[in-house]
Amino acid sequence: MDLTAPLLRAAAARPHILLVATPGGTAARLAAERQLRLDGLPLAPTPADAGILLVAGPDCPALRPALDRLWQHMPAPRARAQARTPEAVADAVARCRIELAARPAPGPASAPPSDGTEPPGGLPMAETAPDRDGLSLDQLHLSLGPFLADWPSGVTVRLTLQGDVIQQAEMGEQPATRGTAPFWAEPWARAAAGERVGAGEAARRRAAAHLDSLGRLLALAGWAHAATTARRLRDDLLDGAATGALRPAVRRFARRVARSRTLHWLTRGTGVLGADEARAAGVSGPAARAGGDVAARYRTWLAAVVRDVERLADPAPLDAAYDEGPRGRGDAGQPPSEALLRVLPGLLEGAELAAARLIVASLDPDPDELAAAAREVASRG
Amino acid sequence: MNGFTAALALLGVALLAVGVLYGAARTLRGTPEPLAAGPFGSGLEPAEHAVSRFHVRWYTITMLFLAFDMEMVFMYPWTRVISAVGPSAVTEMFVFLAVLVAGVAYAWREGALRWT
Amino acid sequence: MVEAAGWWPVLVAPALLLAGAVLAVAGDAMLAARYAGRPARAAVAAVPLLEVARLLAQQPRTLPKADRLLWRLGVVTVPVAAVLSVLVIPFGHRAVADLSVGVVWFNAMEVLTWAGLWLAGWGPNAAFSLIGGYRFVAQGLAYELPLMFALISPATAAQSLGVGDIAEAQQGLWFAVWMPVAFAGYLAGVLAFAFLGPFGYPAGRDTAAGVLGETAGVDRLLLQAGRWLWLTSGAAMAVPLFLGGAAGPGVPGWAWSALKTLLVLAVLVWSLRRLPVLRADRYAEFAWVVLVPLTIAQALVPALVVLDR
Known part of the structure; x- marks a missing residue:
């Protein structure tokens, strides 16, 4: 008896959605947030929780690697769509949901991401630096943005953390997009x-x-x-x-x-x-x-x-x-x-x-x- | 069934349920292999391994906590003997607690309960 | 009198706990739908079921240089400890085992989640998870002592650490009535060890779901289930500790247990979305300076009453 197909259909009934707005995509984001609220589809804070990657807004070449990385980190079953305008949102969500329910999930490659930017274990360990208390302690570097839930998307702040307190904050470069005028202004x-x-x-x-x-x-x-x-x-x-x-x-x-x-x-x-x-x-x-x-x-x-x-x-x-x-x-x-x-x-x-x-x-x-x-x-x- | 057997049996049931869940997921999902993903870094790669000596700024609170935790070791059995021992049991316990609370007040004044 | 029955409560108790947790999730989904302006259709009640299906179908993930053993151990510990905690909670007049140190057992199982969640945060080798794991320890240092004093107040009044004895000692007046501070401290503790709602700091939105951020599939299902099982277990434990246990007129004891548990659970679920998250860096100070002295003063009340008896 094949139970996988009904399981996938049940799973597709309420997928969690990683909603990512690109700079210039406020109108599309608003339409998406509104629709997901009315459809009762929860927003996923990280790729691990998401079944659908929904990109709201125009293309942004500088942010494409970051978007692809989010996609690579999403487990199967998964679907991806972009809604460049508010009108495209409903269609994009519907298409993704059909895709999730129908596909017997061949699954993303279980090999490490193909772009080779992530040698497993090739990362350095955290290094120490003086702390404001006069101690020498491990530092973690963490970047907030470009894509983070409830964050001005595209903005990048590189943080140096000791514990959960910020020692240093540096602004990253702001990506440009082709697109429309700012929605709010x-x-x-x-x-x-x-x-x-x-x-x-x-x-x-x-x-x-x-x-x-x-x-x-x-x-x-x-x-x-x-x-x-x-x-x-x-x-x-x-x-x-x-x-x-x-x-x-x-x-x-x-x-x-x-x-x-x-x-x-x-x-x-x-x-x-x-x-x-x-x-x-x-x-x-x-x-x-x-x-x-x-x-x-x-x-x-x-x-x-x-x-x-x-x-x-x-x-x-x-x-x-x-x-x-x-x-x-x-x-x-x-x-x-x-x-x-x-x-x-x-x-x-x-x-x-x-x-x-x-x-x-x-x-x-x-x-x-x-x-x-x-x-x-x-x-x- | 005595308490020890019951606890072991309950543990067995819980672990069995966990095992069944993992097994069911493995057979039912279409993709048995796990995905080799990366840690979420807002779309960027991590700069270093996250496992590190995390600076817990609340370490002074852990010291206070240990003092109270030891006090709890005495207080649990104490609940059973109050009326048998009489007023001295209550006096001793709450004087002890008052001493500890004085310690909390001192730590508070020294700013040990805030770390940002 | 609370009695230990044959082997079947070993199966029934976890099943009842699970049923309570499913009801709590469904209730929370119902509230979420109402607040979001969606019609509260019956389908909303199927949300817990759909979540289980979604997470069973989801592919698990591994991360580079993750400590998979500790990660898995942490994830499994949270729900298993919640199930173990029901060992001493009577349903009607029966418990799986009415240990003479029942309150200590419950307390010990609850503290196991500290280890479990910290490991679940450490294991994935991801910064946000790590921060989430440590956040739970910081939160634990704040909520645990008021919770312990809240647990010890009814034990003092009953002069016993057995949960059955405590329930029986309330035949005249519920402990919740004359120990309101302990009751409130206990309920806050329940929300805190379930890390839900105002105590959702370790899995906060500001750290991209913290300890939950990197888990997928069954791992995530277990952690999430652990939260709701703990909430239910905490609600069930409130009944013998503060609300007179299974005592009540008319209907049988098990019905009273179920009714009181569901009422406490409803109050807890209702409160989840009504308050901002109490960050440990603010809450720790409040807990130590206000709640600890208050709950100690509360524990003094039953001690004096017992002396007078």
Whole structure:
């Protein structure tokens, strides 16, 4: 009796999905997150847990080796698809699920990955270096990004760790992608190009962007219920829900998160970025307005969301000098996210790893903006 | 059945179930060979082996913990004899605990309970 | 009176534990569906079954220079220790073996998960796993002492370490009523040794699932099962320790045991998604400075009551 086929069919009924967004792929990522939430398909944090590798966003040649590595590390049965646009997501997921259920899983090669970059056991052992306590201790090098759950994809931070405390943080190079304009800053880009954009439309986009950032921060903080709520509200906003329909839920959410003593206790004192320090580094937007720790930054987002939800129907034209984009003002071709990256290494050094993840999430640089900036640099130079 | 036999029998049942799971997976999945994968490094290769002398910054807490753990060795049998021994049992145990808690307070003041 | 019966409880007890764990996973999936805005269809209840199928069908993985023996040993230890812990938990008026040192046995099995999870983190030779393994030890140093004092309070009140005796000693008033701090400390401890929800630090999303990050196939199934088996076992143990055991009017004792266990389990599952993860670097300080003195003070109460008796 063949039991393998029914087993594979049962396994394909609820595959875990490794969702990887490429820089410039925010719109596709949002569509994918929304669909996976409604289909009840869990997101896998690592390749070991995943059955489907779903790439959301445009091609990015610099990141292709990293993507292939994730794929090589995925156990059978597995399927892979790319959704370059939001419209392609549903089809890509459906195709992968059919593939998972049907194939009798020939399985990936059990030989080591063919590109030969990984000689088994050829790695060095960890070496020692002086620690801040004056001891000589083993160092581990670990890189956060380019692809990590709830991380601005494409951004790479190379960490030197002793224990789980960061001794040193270095930013990697930002990959450029061919692609569309940054999704979250799109109304401001259109207004800058001379188009008439309503302030209500911009407020809607900004509130959704903040809720997206909050979803990531809350997911990293391990508060599953609040993270899901943030993402639902974000999706409702992007669907065009009206102020009246959103107000109660948004207020309830903002009140619960802003007043949570536990979350405040867990985040206070981490990643302190004073307002003056922020402005000196060129940071504008919520991170500069908050002028404080992770807790101050998420509370600034929450207040902004509550304010913006009241303005969804505002017909006045967008005044970019007064109404900032979700991450602040972009000056002279420099997107605000670049300034956020500049302050990161200083904030990360000395932080515990979990706190470091929260710090990055509380600044939340936008990979789309960074990719577009890298593209401009590449085309100029 | 005495306690020892029962514990062994329960261990046997649990291990048998684990064995059956491994066996079932081996026969049922289409791919018997394991995948030679690499450690997850956010898409990048690791720079060195991860097994290393991990700097546990909470090592001072382990010292405190050991003190309390030894105290537990006395406290478990103590629960059975309180009324037999009388008030001195309670006094001695809680004076001992108070001494240990004073140690915790000292360690706290010295910042031993925070490591970031 | 708790009595030890023939050989059949050796099979029935693990089966009941497994059934409880399956219900807990299904309940958690139901809550997740509700929060995510999906209709809570009956199919959601099949989630635990689908997960088992998925993990049985999944190819296992090996990593370069992984310590496969220790890794496997760690992975197997977690669920096996959970099953062993039910040895002393009475269901109705029967336990597999009502040891005279039942509370110590439960405590010892729970501490085995420290070794198991640390090994499961060390074995794969992967940085995130390693950090996850050490995180559990740090978390253990924080939750263990309040849990031990919480366990010892009912034992002190009953002047016995046997679980059956403790259940019987509550004929007048449940220990949960007059030892609320111990009860709360115990429930927090259950979440912590099941490393779920607010105590999911060792398998946190910030470290790409930590100790779980590199496991696939049956290894992953066992670790995940271990978490939920421990949650169920902890909920079941709360009943004789704090909620009067199988005592209750009307229906037979086993029904009361099942009902109380499921209620505690429901509360625990509900709490999983309602709180952020309590990172050990913050929680350790809170546990030592607030919870340890509080639970010690709580243990003093039954000691004085016993003297007065």
